[in-house]
Amino acid sequence: MATPPGPSALGIIRLSGPAALEIATRIFQPRHELKPWCLVQGYLIDLDQGEPFDEATAIYFPAPRSYTREDMVEFICHGSPIILEEVVRLALRAGARMAHPGEFTLRAYLNGRIDLLQAEAVNDLIRATSLHQARLSFSQLSGRLSKKIDSLREALIEILSQIEAAIEFPDEGLQINKEETGQKIKEVLAQVEKLIESHDLGQAMLRGLTVALVGRANVGKSTLFNALLEKDRAIVSPYPGTTRDYLEEKIRVGDFLFNLVDMAGLGQPGHPVEEEGIRRGRQLASLAEGLLIILDNSEPLTEADLEIIALAREKKAIFVINKIDLPGRLERDRLNDFASGRQIIGISALHRLNLDSLKKAMAEVFPPSLNKNYEEIIFHWREKISLEKIREALHQALDLLETGYSEEFVAEEIRSAANVLGQLTGEIKSEEIINAIFSEFCIGK
Numbered sequence: 001m002a003t004p005p006g007p008s009a010l011g012i013i014r015l016s017g018p019a020a021l022e023i024a025t026r027i028f029q030p031r032h033e034l035k036p037w038c039l040v041q042g043y044l045i046d047l048d049q050g051e052p053f054d055e056a057t058a059i060y061f062p063a064p065r066s067y068t069r070e071d072m073v074e075f076i077c078h079g080s081p082i083i084l085e086e087v088v089r090l091a092l093r094a095g096a097r098m099a100h101p102g103e104f105t106l107r108a109y110l111n112g113r114i115d116l117l118q119a120e121a122v123n124d125l126i127r128a129t130s131l132h133q134a135r136l137s138f139s140q141l142s143g144r145l146s147k148k149i150d151s152l153r154e155a156l157i158e159i160l161s162q163i164e165a166a167i168e169f170p171d172e173g174l175q176i177n178k179e180e181t182g183q184k185i186k187e188v189l190a191q192v193e194k195l196i197e198s199h200d201l202g203q204a205m206l207r208g209l210t211v212a213l214v215g216r217a218n219v220g221k222s223t224l225f226n227a228l229l230e231k232d233r234a235i236v237s238p239y240p241g242t243t244r245d246y247l248e249e250k251i252r253v254g255d256f257l258f259n260l261v262d263m264a265g266l267g268q269p270g271h272p273v274e275e276e277g278i279r280r281g282r283q284l285a286s287l288a289e290g291l292l293i294i295l296d297n298s299e300p301l302t303e304a305d306l307e308i309i310a311l312a313r314e315k316k317a318i319f320v321i322n323k324i325d326l327p328g329r330l331e332r333d334r335l336n337d338f339a340s341g342r343q344i345i346g347i348s349a350l351h352r353l354n355l356d357s358l359k360k361a362m363a364e365v366f367p368p369s370l371n372k373n374y375e376e377i378i379f380h381w382r383e384k385i386s387l388e389k390i391r392e393a394l395h396q397a398l399d400l401l402e403t404g405y406s407e408e409f410v411a412e413e414i415r416s417a418a419n420v421l422g423q424l425t426g427e428i429k430s431e432e433i434i435n436a437i438f439s440e441f442c443i444g445k
């Protein structure tokens with residue numbers, strides 16, 4: 001089943017494998033013959049009972065021009081769970097079996113239609129958190145990152161073959177030029193570094209950035225949390241110490257997903273439960289990628305405010321002056337000094353004033369390295385860890401080259417780097433990696 005459970009306008013069921021067409025014709029009575037790549041109307045029917053239970057369209061994709069490179073049939077019927085379950089039941093009775101998560105894409109990979117990086121991109125595309133990420137994942141699905149990785153691997157294999165020729169035929173003047181070889185390794189290394197760097201941005205897009213709302217009690221953290229979420233999620237009250245445990249919700253701002261965290265007011269706890277809330281809050285704030293430091297426009301800065309401002313020294317932060325609808329008693333000049341160049345934005349969470357400026361600032365300030373225009377972005381830890389291994393091997397190769405070690409040692413490092421690149425695209429197959437990747441897929445893709 002390629003569509004989610006629950007009633008919907010249409011539902012899609014896919015069959016893949018050598019028996020796909022045969023099984024399909026035992027469930028489906030076409031009005032015209034099922035011709036390759038043609039949409040054919042007909043009836044879903046239990047041929048043993050002869051009563052149709054839905055009208056549907058079917059498409060037959062003969063191998064190898066299909067998603068999996070096997071024979072495939074796709075049914076598009078009404079999206080009733082009852083109908084879809086019946087189609088599945090009849091297909092199973094006719095000899096099909098249920099697909100495992102990601103099995104269609106796995107088959108596409110095993111049959112050589114796509115590589116592992118493209119397979120990962122399929123899942124990222126389905127789960128895209130923004131249009132920007134969808135575009136990047138689609139470009140990866142189209143093979144852009146694979147091409148890059150292949151070109152790096154080819155470059156390493158070329159270096160390797162020169163070194164190996166020099167080892168094998170030392171008498172024929174095939175010595176390697178150390179400087180030139182070193183230069184070529186450095187060129188690959190620079191590209192590997194750039195890809196590794198892009199991972200922060202990729203992860204930020206895929207998983208979201210954690211941003212904590214910090215401030216002393218009653219400054220309006222929960223009111224702002226609700227206003228940004230556009231729903232009444234957190235309890236708000238005029239009494240300090242309202243929020244005790246922290247709350248976490250996702251919002252999308254621009255091209256980024258944020259995990260927004262509302263927490264107890266940092267400062268003097270009025271209650272043991274609040275104390276625990278504050279402890280947890282501090283811990284979360286220290287782990288967050290960014291902070292919104294909320295201050296109250298209607299009161300002068302307090303010791304507690306200054307302590308919270310100090311928390312942000314090592315962090316990306318935006319200073320938010322809340323309650324600008326009230327007469328200002330907060331000393332702006334003093335705050336300017338503390339902010340040391342960070343953005344200060346006046347808002348009213350209660351009256352929803354200036355929230356767009358705040359969102360704009362969040363999208364500018366919190367994402368990592370947005371100023372770097374990466375050609376390719378890697379999204380996953382698997383890729384980052386592999387690239388780090390490659391970086392290490394290439395550094396090692398350079399060291400060995402410079403310190404005049406035997407060329408065989410240099411060759412060994414380059415060979416291992418090239419192998420890791422091969423595992424990245426899946427050209428070198430590893431069951432462990434394959435299992436890890438496809439288990440994250442949904443069934444039907």
Ligand SMILES: Nc1nc2c(ncn2[C@@H]2O[C@H](COP(=O)(O)OP(=O)(O)OP(=O)(O)O)[C@@H](O)[C@H]2O)c(=O)[nH]1
Pocket residue numbers: 215216217218219220221222223224235236237238239240241242243244263264265266322323324325326347348349350351
């Ligand atoms: N005038 C005005 N009042 C606000 C504004 N934002 C919040 N408040 C009020 O400030 C009080 C405290 O708001 P909360 O959102 O509960 O504050 P908090 O920071 O979450 O407080 P704790 O959970 O106790 O730490 C409530 O009475 C809100 O209505 C604002 O922009 N203007």
Ligand SMILES: [Mg+2]
Pocket residue numbers: 221222223234235236242243263264
């Ligand atoms: Mg609160």
